[in-house]
Amino acid sequence: MSAATGPRPRHVTVDGRRVRHRVDGDGPPVVLLHGIGRTLRDFTDQHDLLARRFRVHSVDLPGHGGSLPLAGPCTLPALGRFVGHYLDAVGLDRPVHLVGNSLGGAVAMRFAATEPARVASLALVDSAGFGQEVTIALRLLALRPLARLLLRPSRGMARRTERAIFRDPAFVTDERIAYALEVARQPYAARVMRELVRDLGTFRGVRPQWREELLTEVARHDIPTLVVWGDRDLILPAAHLDAARERFPRARTHLFSDCGHMPQIERAEEFQRLLVDLWAAAEAGEATDRPVPTGAG
Template identity: 30%
Template sequence: MSQATGHLPRWTDIDWSEHVHDIRVLDRSVRYVDYGSGPPFLLVHGLGGSWQTWLENIPALAGAGHRVVAVDLPGFGGSDVLAPGATFDAHSATLLALIDALALPPVIVVGHSMGGLATIRLALGAPERVAGLVLACAGGIALSERRLALIVRGFQAFNGLFSPAALRAVARRPRLRRLVFRLGLYDTAGLSGQLAREIVPLMATPGFSDALVAGAHAAADSGADRLEGPTLLVWGANDRILPVAQAEALAASLPDARLMVLERCGHCPMFERPAGFNSALVGFASELEAAPRAASSSRG
């Protein structure tokens, strides 16, 4: 059952080495963190991300009575890269293989940005494994070819400019963080120095370019408009990469969708507005848990 507990540890107080694992699926090593117990969430980061993207969220979701699995997609964080020429669907196949390997019951899948596109493909391909879908400023929403091309060029420039050493410097210096992330974040103060030191250096990753190109091709026909299961869209009102208007249009077109818009928030609501983001996810989980009970009562 989703319910808040009295005291939640800060992510900085947790020894994450006890919860990080590597597992072999589809002939490659995949890294994930596994924390808490109860009905599961599966958290899927975006381009340049890693499981650490969710550090502000994992303790809160676990404290509300959930098992939380956060994965490094192939080519990101501690996971092996994909084979040359792999299509974007290899990411959703990896997610399904991980769900199978961990013997997870139907899971609430949360995808941010590019990870949202992977979770859309998962939900369409294996709907029986997905209890609910959360799209957080997610790729795969309808965009014009021009806007998609601009996004791709912007990320290509980012990847070309920043070496691991440069990103470590960005993580340490607030002025550089403001310069580098002013497009993605409403207020770069939302990315604390502690969190930046965990996630920013990992943005220099061997899977970045291939995932960007494959994701751009896949985004042209994501299938988002064919989603039928329970879906929550969580969006920053000030997202300058994927505007909230597109999220509003998608939510209105789906048969079982709801939209949560977080004010004063850009493209990364999970750490720009963690309290509101966590509350939205816990509330969605509670709604899903209540639905079978209501159906059972109506039959009785």
């Protein structure tokens, strides 16, 4: 299913702020969290596949897409707290399976570190938090004068962003470019992007302090975890998967061959199978220290 199809998302109020989300299916609860400057549309294919067996929540993070910004600055700790408040708002009182891409992976880990009892499993997709290296495009946003220039919405910038995200150019459609431009034109989009970039990193890359603290806290809780990466990721390099294996030695891992920053789109069906296998083991209370074989996607 393309990003332009599927049921229309609706809204819920979280801490007095409008949040856009999409909820479908029945079964164990799943929450899908997108990356920086993105929206719940990055999980459309997964939402549709998983809703056949699970209660799936796709959410626009605050200040992204159809969700209003937080009342205060948009930071990683604030987004972690938001996840808990969202679960409260929609009445989810049992542990949930969290899936996070890029920034969404760091948000999922932040929430899991704070409220591990509410997390049934973690699936981290080309996730922020495992290394300093990040695309120059995001590092430049840490420089105030350049940030204002680079965050001016333009079709050219939207096209370059989509091309950087996907390995297969067939996914860089006119519809995706147009939607990315629409999202960038939201009145709060540039401000929220600047707040997040400055919270997470500098021109030199992702800050080590929050990464070290977060990974240490998450590892302490031994939550069933899957970490996957695309081997041609231009945003966060696939070498970060090695760091994930070192920090989370019991996690399942998988490297998708000839794939970019969003395996959940470029390798939708295989990615979905990896999730379901993780969740079956987690629900059965099995150990997750048998890594998924690394190989082609």
